[in-house]
Structure formats: structure tokens, C-alpha cells
Amino acid sequence: xxxxxxxxxxxxxxVSIIGAPCGFGASVAGVDLGPAAMRVAGxxxxxxxxxxxxxxxxDLRIESPPEPPPxxxxxxxLREITAACERLASDVKTALGGGELPIVLGGDxxxxxxxxxxxxxxxxxxxxxxxxxxxxxxxxxNTPETSPSGNIHGMPLAVLLGQxxxxxxxxxxxxxxxxxxxxxxxxxxxxxxxxxxxxxxxxIRFFTMREIDERGMSACVDExxxxxxxxxxxxxxxxxxxxxxxxxxxxxGTVVRGGLTYREAHLAMEKIAETGGALALEVVEINTALxxxxxxxxxxxxxILSALGKTIx
Ligand SMILES: [Mn+2]
Numbered sequence: 001x002x003x004x005x006x007x008x009x010x011x012x013x014x015v016s017i018i019g020a021p022c023g024f025g026a027s028v029a030g031v032d033l034g035p036a037a038m039r040v041a042g043x044x045x046x047x048x049x050x051x052x053x054x055x056x057x058x059d060l061r062i063e064s065p066p067e068p069p070p071x072x073x074x075x076x077x078l079r080e081i082t083a084a085c086e087r088l089a090s091d092v093k094t095a096l097g098g099g100e101l102p103i104v105l106g107g108d109x110x111x112x113x114x115x116x117x118x119x120x121x122x123x124x125x126x127x128x129x130x131x132x133x134x135x136x137x138x139x140x141x142n143t144p145e146t147s148p149s150g151n152i153h154g155m156p157l158a159v160l161l162g163q164x165x166x167x168x169x170x171x172x173x174x175x176x177x178x179x180x181x182x183x184x185x186x187x188x189x190x191x192x193x194x195x196x197x198x199x200x201x202x203x204i205r206f207f208t209m210r211e212i213d214e215r216g217m218s219a220c221v222d223e224x225x226x227x228x229x230x231x232x233x234x235x236x237x238x239x240x241x242x243x244x245x246x247x248x249x250x251x252x253g254t255v256v257r258g259g260l261t262y263r264e265a266h267l268a269m270e271k272i273a274e275t276g277g278a279l280a281l282e283v284v285e286i287n288t289a290l291x292x293x294x295x296x297x298x299x300x301x302x303x304i305l306s307a308l309g310k311t312i313x
Pocket of ligand 1: 109136138140153240285
């Protein structure tokens with residue numbers, strides 16, 4: 001029973017699910033089954049239950065390299081990740097062109113290079129700007145020079161802001177993809193020194209865990225939405241499950257204590273749905289090998305539902 005009135009949140013709206021089972025950006029194996037785990041958790045049926053017309057575009061084809069990268073490589077699996085991101089950008093544009101809201105399932109966070117490139121390319125061709133809300137424990141703003149690991153999932157936000165490997169920044173033929181003044185980052189608590197420098201240089205707004213503790217998620221997410229919604233088209237939402245506290249999201253290869261609570265994350269998604277303006281949604285870095293009873297995949301699905309307008313009453 002829908003208590004708020006007859007109209008379901010998804011009525012007259014269409015979404016497309018795109019799986020991006022890429023794990024080459026991460027050092028710990030197991031994120032490549034994230035899309036399957038969220039499908040097992042009933043994503044399609046549950047989104048349809050909100051009244052949306054749902055199309056599942058299936059999983060992106062991911063190439064495997066002939067051999068692993070040599071030790072000390074500064075951009076591990078660059079070729080495979082570039083190819084995956086190019087295809088994802090194209091699929092995202094197809095979905096948007098069909099009037100659908102893309103729901104992208106990771107895979108590791110390097111795939112955001114493809115999804116955000118697709119969204120910004122689609123709207124740039126129409127003379128529009130795109131904003132961003134990025135939920136993460138980490139800044140994801142390393143460059144090949146500052147990265148301690150060479151893992152590309154630690155670099156996507158820097159790439160989208162125009163910093164890093166030209167193979168990645170050049171996807172869709174233009175760079176930077178995003179204006180830092182239209183971007184907000186929520187949940188940081190583990191930032192590398194090189195990233196700190198880049199954050200200051202670019203002037204991107206970070207709502208760290210310290211600020212969320214102090215001011216509350218409600219005020220922080222309101223401000224983040226205000227920043228991202230300054231873009232003329234709307235904004236992309238990407239959520240790394242490590243933004244959440246490991247107690248609520250154990251299925252991650254990059255857990256850091258002291259993260260968002262279950263309710264803080266839901267509140268953020270609910271406010272995003274309420275305000276409107278999200279152009280695409282993305283949940284990444286669910287590691288099925290480390291998850292407990294599919295709990296983190298279930299959480300990913302629930303958060304997508306909240307971002308699509310599911311309410312308690
Ligand atoms: Mn991330």
C-alpha cells in the first residue's frame with residue numbers, strides 16, 4: 001500500500017541497468033561479481049516495484065589481459081580499463097538517449113570514469129553541464145605519480161577532473177569531464193598526501209566524516225545537492241560501498257572504520273530522490289568474496305531503491 005497517494009515514484013519513468021563487472025582497478029579480487037550479487041538481491045524486480053519501467057542491458061564485456069602487469073606498474077591494467085570505460089560511456093549514452101536513467105553496477109570504482117564520461121558527453125553535446133556527488137571513504141584522487149599502488153580505482157575522480165593518464169582523461173574526446181565547483185564528495189576518512197594537495201588545488205568540496213559527525217548528514221547532503229544541482233542538466237551519483245561503516249558494509253576490499261551509518265546513507269539517498277536531479281546512479285566496489293550472506297549487495301540494492309524514491313511511508 002502506498003500511503004502518500006496513488007502515484008508510485010517510478011510511474012512514467014524508465015531506468016536501464018548496466019553491469020560493469022570490472023575488477024582490474026582493484027588489488028583484491030572479488031568485485032567483478034558485484035553486478036551478479038545485486039541482481040541476485042532482486043534489483044530489477046524491486047525497482048519495477050516502485051513503478052519504473054526497467055530494462056536490463058546486461059553486463060559489459062570485460063577483456064582479460066594476456067598476463068598480469070609487472071611489479072611497480074603505475075597504471076595497472078590501463079588498456080583493459082580504458083576499453084571497458086569506453087564501452088560503458090557508450091552504453092550510458094545509449095540509455096540516456098532512450099530517455100532512461102542509467103543504474104550502473106560495479107565493478108571497481110575505475111568504471112566511474114566510463115559512466116561519468118558517458119553522462120557528461122551526452123549533456124555536453126546539448127550544451128549542458130553535469131554535477132557530481134561522490135560517496136567514498138577515499139578521495140579517489142590519486143594520479144599515477146602520487147598513487148601508492150598503481151591501482152586505477154584510486155584515481156577516477158582525478159581523471160574526471162582532468163588529471164592523470166591521457167588514455168583515461170581523453171575518453172569521449174574531451175577533458176576535464178567535470179567542473180570541480182559542481183562536485184561534492186561525501187564520507188572521506190582516508191586521504192593520501194598527494195590527494196590532499198590536489199583537493200586543495202582544484203578546490204573541490206569534501207564533506208569528510210569529521211564534518212558529517214559535527215553537522216549531521218542532513219545538512220551535509222543538502223549542501224552537496226545544492227553544489228551538484230548548480231549544473232544545468234543535473235548530476236551523477238556514485239557510491240562506493242566503502243563509504244559506509246564496515247559493520248554495515250563488510251563486503252569491501254578497502255574497508256575503513258568510522259564510516260557512514262546505514263541510516264545516514266539511506267537519508268542521503270532519500271534526500272537525493274526527494275530533490276530530484278540525479279541523471280544516473282552507480283554502486284561500486286561490492287566484493288562478493290568478502291561479503292557476508294550478500295549483505296553488502298542487499299544494501300547496495302536498498303540504497304538504489306531509496307535514491308529512486310522508495311520511502312518509509
Ligand atoms: Mn572509490
